[in-house]
Amino acid sequence: MSGAALAIRNLRAGYHGSEALRDVTFSVNRGDYLGICGPNGSGKSTLVKVILGLVAPQAGEISLLGTPRESFKEWRRIGYLPQGLQFFNPHFPATVDEVIRLGRLSGKSFPRRFAREDTEAVERTMDWMGIGDIRGRMIGELSGGLRQRVLLARALVNEPELLVLDEPTTALDPETRESFYKLIYEMNRERGTTVLLVTHDTATIGKYATHLLYLDKTVIFCGDFDDFCNSREMTGLFGEHGQHLVCHRH
Numbered sequence: 001m002s003g004a005a006l007a008i009r010n011l012r013a014g015y016h017g018s019e020a021l022r023d024v025t026f027s028v029n030r031g032d033y034l035g036i037c038g039p040n041g042s043g044k045s046t047l048v049k050v051i052l053g054l055v056a057p058q059a060g061e062i063s064l065l066g067t068p069r070e071s072f073k074e075w076r077r078i079g080y081l082p083q084g085l086q087f088f089n090p091h092f093p094a095t096v097d098e099v100i101r102l103g104r105l106s107g108k109s110f111p112r113r114f115a116r117e118d119t120e121a122v123e124r125t126m127d128w129m130g131i132g133d134i135r136g137r138m139i140g141e142l143s144g145g146l147r148q149r150v151l152l153a154r155a156l157v158n159e160p161e162l163l164v165l166d167e168p169t170t171a172l173d174p175e176t177r178e179s180f181y182k183l184i185y186e187m188n189r190e191r192g193t194t195v196l197l198v199t200h201d202t203a204t205i206g207k208y209a210t211h212l213l214y215l216d217k218t219v220i221f222c223g224d225f226d227d228f229c230n231s232r233e234m235t236g237l238f239g240e241h242g243q244h245l246v247c248h249r250h
């Protein structure tokens with residue numbers, strides 16, 4: 001289990017007696033780009049929340065970057081961008097620069113002092129995301145696409161080894177969505193960042209992910225993307241058209 005970015009075994013989780021996940025077992029190697037899909041209510045967000053410690057599992061084992069989740073404390077090694085703009089308060093009184101600095105600060109242990117290397121990391125991330133020229137603007141005034149880019153920068157400013165994205169592009173137009181996914185792809189290819197992406201956007205999975213997890217409370221498929229596309233069993237489950245939609249690399 002220790003070499004994997006993420007390893008989950010026999011996981012069960014739910015809410016108030018109802019079951020959201022059962023017997024979930026899979027692992028993700030470092031440097032993989034895993035697309036997670038499945039129907040509404042199939043437990044995708046719950047899975048992400050369990051991984052991040054936001055929902056307690058009822059049973060099972062989770063290993064994060066080689067450490068059991070119960071004792072994992074280095075959260076700066078993991079970047080998280082939640083669903084849509086779920087947790088975003090448009091009145092949050094901060095500039096782009098401040099939002100990204102806050103991300104850097106939250107990854108530090110006490111006493112939280114901002115050093116030169118932190119400023120450099122903020123600058124580097126803004127350059128990488130192409131948002132240096134809007135550093136002084138208030139986050140609440142930005143368009144949805146730019147705001148998502150800033151929040152991605154905040155998730156990346158600690159140069160995480162594992163990046164978790166839960167439907168990050170729901171509010172974005174197709175062009176902005178595409179450029180957003182390209183950035184994430186570059187992170188994965190050039191920096192070796194392991195990516196977990198929850199999305200209903202099957203075309204995106206087909207284009208960028210190396211691996212696919214299809215969830216329906218339990219794991220229906222988890223593995224190499226090409227194996228999914230060549231699996232007759234999956235054709236039976238999705239139909240030729242459904243499988244083609246996921247597998248067609250544009």
Ligand SMILES: Nc1ncnc2c1ncn2[C@@H]1O[C@H](COP(=O)(O)OP(=O)(O)OP(=O)(O)O)[C@@H](O)[C@H]1O
Pocket residue numbers: 015016019020038039040041042043044045046047
């Ligand atoms: N906070 C909660 N309290 C109670 N039940 C919940 C809660 N969050 C999710 N659930 C239930 O758990 C199940 C899985 O939900 P989850 O949000 O993980 O699915 P999902 O695959 O992410 O769905 P979607 O594709 O619609 O975003 C659903 O039946 C949902 O109603």
